[in-house]
Amino acid sequence: MKPSPKLLALAATTSILLAGCSSQQAETASTASSTSTTVAAAEADSPQARLVTTYDGGILTLDATTLEVLGNTQLDGFNRLNPAGDGRHVFVSTAAGFQVFDPGAWTEAHGDHTHSYTASPELTDTVYDTQKPGHVVRHAEKTVLFGDGDGKIQIFDSADLLSGKTIAPEVKKTLEPHHGVALALENGDLLHTLGNSDSRNGAIVFDSAGKEVVRNEQCPGVHGEAAAANDVIALGCEDGVLIYKNGQFTKVQAPDAYGRIGNQAGSEMSPVILGDYKVDKDAKLERPERISLTNTETGELKLVDLGTSYSFRSLGRGPAGEAVVLGTDGQLHIIDQNTGNVLHTYPVVAPWMEPEKWQEPRPTLFIQENHAYVSEPASNTLHVVDLGTGKVLTSAELPAAPNELTGVSG
Template structure:
């Protein structure tokens, strides 16, 4: 009898030990980021590291509207609000002049641009991840605004590519390129490249081999919009020029390594530059008089999405342009309504806000409209574009889309997969720009 009781107790102890080994835990770890930033040691005590590990069978549940976690940076004419989507509340409010927001390559810092006053500051969003082989550690801290300013004559276009950021100053035609690793809030970054061009509304794109693409307008007859692109080597010398892109406006990079492409919108065509081949492809637009003036692409996708418009034929203004990078072809999609310029995408889908107030989801490989979700009231016509003009803005985090509505001064959260939309914040000033950065989520693998 004693031997039987001992056996039972031993069996029960084994079950308890096995259960304990399968229990996930969450702990804190000292933050190991750049020690040059002010207050890093104090802040790192609050850094949150997610150690949750799940077996493959535990991945059945996916994020819905109320479960998505993101840190949102919303600009308005007098400053910035920073929100946590978890609690739908403002955690920080900064007073400063803002015309636009641009995300850095590290997906952590944000360029806060005051174009008219020629001042750029750097905002540390306070959320980032560090890869550790088969898993990542996620950190959350308080946001910090840089103690310095980057000065320029009307800094306008900020382009991230190949771990660098190129800033184009319209007023001077100057280009400055910064390494992602140099971006901290305490120490001003030194540019790794500086290129002088003729003043115009231009753009520059860093390439992975150290070269840079810079928009081109003739020195003898400068135009407000460029007419092509120039390729500069790592020493800043102009190697090649492609001038057949009238009214150049809009840029995007995309495709995997073997099909990496940089695209530029033009009147009558889209210009594709292929870095590996050092060559171009000219994609003629399907309709006479049409123009592409904005483009969106990501490195993980072999598609790009862009606007499509015409001064001569207003019926074309409800169309979008879809570029297939592998085939080097272009097609158009009729949305059935005009739309706002802020378009976002992931590897498989594009998300577009129609002026009828609905969010459209487009499958990139087929060009089909997969869904339409009502979000805001129909949008009234406004004058101007960008640079602080209160137009709706979109941001995407893991299939959840955030939409600002300047007309009602609200921020909306949309789950298009389930047709759900809700207002999560009301402001006292019209929002003008939006960036969303994903926070650590134990259900996100």
């Protein structure tokens, strides 16, 4: 892939097969200028959190408190968003790879204090090239990019991304390309899913020298990951959950022969993983009304009937680890992650139905600290909700229907 004037592709000259090979730093094909040198920054009195949402044809950047539109960046296509893990940047999945978007708010450490800055949002020229860019995972102070088409895994120290300068990632590869995920563990090991273009069946862990530590191939249709307290990782299966802790995999079996948990949300404050739960293998689109709560310490999988359906963009975790689900009844359901009791239901948006195409806009939940951000594409609206009280603090009409939604702490 040759870089265009607008896109800089970072190509690793050496791809490392994990099985029996040691890792090394990737070499970059060329050097991009730091985004911090092209953006005029103004100092702020505190961190300025910002939201980023896609629409059909571009990206909007918003003030996370007032919902004021701070930037409108034109970008064709269906673009996926993932925070980079540095509090400042967002990765946009484009045709060229993972492109870096700078919402224009960040904080830098200066000895015993910090300085916060703001600038105009900018889609930078920095692209970390891969085929079919997929999941971005932030864990153990590392950010890991996964390419579904080529199996490329790109690993960064999350803090290094804050500068806005191009970073040479450590590059590794899966054994076979597939729609998967990879993440770094606290001890320096690397975990990634197993599969190929036809099927996926488990996960594997390698140490920093590229030696296989352990694998498990008893997780059909492996999809989605989440981290729980104490560096425990959970992966969704079509018949339960695969858990990795203390150097070993264990399987938590679903109560149904086909009990698919493909989307999960974790919290460092809790050993419990929130997941979806589907039982109709042949459904074109199943609209489940039960969610799953998997305790990674006890191995117990609990199902909770919400009495309303939800989508894969409905799952979140509160500041104390509470499970939060945005239902098609238009309400936020706050659930005790340990007992499964529904503690509160907060009305936020009008009732809705999940569209059949997963790329189409639907109400989406994003949580940052004690605020839930809920989009309402039918009315081009975004809402800010206090998770403690359920009060809608702010609502704003946007210039287009919001689709993907994420944010940075600034």
